[in-house]
Amino acid sequence: MIVYGDAPRRVDPRAALDELEGALHRLQPMPPGLERHAALISALIAAGELAQGLADAEFAARGKDSASPGPxxxxxxxxxxxxxxxxxxxxxxTSLALPPRAEIAALRAAPMPAGIETKRAEGFAYYALYPEAYALAATALPEASWRVIGLRSIGTTLAAMAAAGLGAPVPRTLRPVGHPFRREMAVEEGLAAHLIAPSPARFALVDEGPGLSGSSLGAAIGFLQDRGVAPGRIHLIPGHGGDPGPEADPRIRDLWSRVARHPASFEDLLLHAERPEHRLEGWAAALLGPGEAPLRDISGGAWRSGPEGGWPPVHPFMERRKFLHRARGGTWLLKFAGLGAEGEAAAAWDRALHDAGFTPPVAGFLHGFLVERWVEGRPLDPAATDRAALVAHLGRYLGFRARTMPAAPESGATVEALWEMARANAREGLGEAAALGMERWKPLLPRLGAAIRRVHTDNRLHAWEWLVLPGGGLLKTDAVDHAASHDLIGCQDIAWDVAGAAAEFRLSAGERAALCGRVAQESGRAVDEELLAFLTPCYLAFQLGYYSMAAGAWGGNAGEAARARAAVARYAEALGRVLQQS
Incomplete structure (x- = not known):
């Protein structure tokens, strides 16, 4: 099933350096505190993306990693x-170093290509992977002479933080290549020799993960061992303490078993830190007042309440970190929305949506965590609500997004990518005969692509994402980050959300037409009917893939897997019905 996506961004490296330098200068007059530190981390992430893009451009030109002045x-x-x-x-x-003017000047003087491709670091954007956790993890390593090697993409920034924690020299980065479950290293012999000799006492290999296979760090371990580095000299700083996932082959598991691991820990960094200014609870107390109870972790679906039989399905790997903070008689939701520019943008969108009356009040943004009031209400039951009022509210909400939340042309999957996803997921879920129903759209893709006007779509219009307030009003929860999630979809035309609303609320033809009319009235632009017809099977196929993967991710948890499989059956039936009509 096709669910995940990782679209690179094309940028001018000199313009990116100018933006970075400007951000660093804007830091200087800021008062000490968490907000300034968060802005510094935002600049760090931007610098890491620039370094990654330059290194990958050099890799693309030579076919191997090598030493080069720009990277x-x-x-x-x-x-x-x-x-x-x-x-x-x-x-x-409280500490803030002066801008690194000499290093900025040296990079500006170095040769750089006209354009580079940078990749969004998923850990920083989605998974609450804090760079500071890598420096903290590195401090636990034994005193020695260290060579730090990061694995691109996100390992670029993480390796720099690990080197800072160790007091080590400037790290190197390498790009694992090949099949995702069988990665290899491609390193020019001169660089390989430089990495090994003069021989440091120990090597620290840095990356997020391990993921499904652990093959990226496994390839780096193998690269060192093939050049005579004993396993006892190799240390890993991964993103968690677990083993490689189910796709790891025996050789990779053996490589991992022979080296020391020092995982970066969110809990050690933000939940169990000795100093209150380092704890998430302390940040919340400074904004909202002292906690009346310990932070309550509601990640991984723990936000659900009531009898388990009524719980909606969740995908454990796609859930954001979430906590509840009780203070001054109220409850507040702290949800990870992304470090740096990703989180700052989500906070701005959330404030705009609240001001328009669609989402809960926003208290602030705390170095990656968006803070909203936790609103008590009952989940929306589409069958027990005023359907005309529901459609009208959906139209106002989607029309507002279409009118006020524009997105860049490259910020979401192309119609070609959506078509490929829908065909592949339909084939795997329903069979080849059903997948042929997508063929009629192939010659229309150029026109459909030209019709798209991208906005920051909601992408999560399921009934359980809405609350009914005591007075009967509706409130949208979880409204700002699904168009910037670790999946294929991204920002789409508002017709994607219309297709989602029609599927999730089982709108009749008349209700769907009324919704399109209200969206057009609110946004000033009609919903393209042909685009909507194309996006409807795409939406259903994506949901089919999403919950199929969710069912597999739950492993031995039979109850959660059953909930996900029930969603799979529901979307499969709806997709099959739509494709039969094609």
Whole structure:
């Protein structure tokens, strides 16, 4: 099933450097505190993306990783920023280094291509992977002479933070290549020799994960061992303490078993830190008042309440970190929305949606965590509500998004990618005969692509995402980050959300027409009927894939897997019906 997506962004590296330098200068007058530290981490992430993009451009030109002035200068700049970020954290957010002018000048003087491709670091954007956790994990490593190697993409920034925690020299980065479950390293011999000799006492390999196979870090371990580095000299700093997933082959598991691991820990960094200014609970108390009870973790579906028989299905790997903070007689939701620019944008959209009356009040943004009031209400039951009023509210909501939340042309999957996904998921879920129902759309894709006007779509219009307030009004929860989630879809035309609303609320033809009319009235632009007809099977096929993967992700949890399989059956039936009409 096709569910995940990772679209690169094309940027001008010199323009990116100018933006980074501007961000660093804007930091200087900011008062000490968490907000300034978060802005520094935002700059660190931007510098990491720049370094990753330059290194990957060089890799693409040569076919291997190699030493090169531009990427080397970018890593030197990133290392200085990592040192500043770690000093800021250790000082309780009182320390701020001066901008690294010499490193900026050196990078500006280095040769750079006209354009590079940068990749969104999923851990920073979706999975509450904090760079500071890698520096903290590195401090537990034994004293030695260290060579730090990060695995691109996100390992670029993480390696810089690990090196800062170790007090090690500027790290190197490598790009694992090949099949996702059988990664290999492609390193020019000169760089390989430089990495090994003069021989440091120990190597620290840094990346997120392990994921389904653990093959990226496995390939790096193998690269060192093939050049004579004993397993006892190799240390891993991964994103968690678990083993490689079910796709790991025996050789990879053996490689992992022979080396020491020092996982970066969200809990150690933000939940169990000794100093209150480092704890998420302390950040919430500073904004909302002292907690009346310990933070309550409601991640992984723990936000659901009531009898389990009525719980909606969830995908455990796609759930954001969420906590409840009780203070001054109220309850507040702290939800991870992304570090840096990703989270800041989500907070801005959430404020706009609340001001328009669609979402809960927003209290603030705390270094990755969006803070909203936790509103008590009953889940929406589409069968027991005024259907005309529901359609009208949906129309106002989607029309507002269409009118006020524009998105960049490259911020979502193309119609070609959606078509490929729908055909593949239909084939796997329903069989080849059903998948042929997507064929009629193939010659129409150019016109459909031209019709798209991208906005920050909701992408999550399921009934359980809505609350009915005591007065009968509706409130949308979880409204700002699904168009920036770790999946294929991204920002789409508002017709995607119309298709989603029609599927989730089982709208009749008349209700769907009324919804389109209300969206057009609110947004000033008609919903393209042909585009809507195309996006309807695409939406259903995506949901089919999403919940199929959710069912597999739950492993031995029979109850959760059954909930996901029930959703699979529901979307499969709806998709089959639509494709039969094609």
């Amino acid at each position: 080397d200068a970018a890593m030197a700049l990133l290392a200085r920023l990592a040192e500043a970020a770690w000093a800021s954290w250790q000082s309780g957010f």
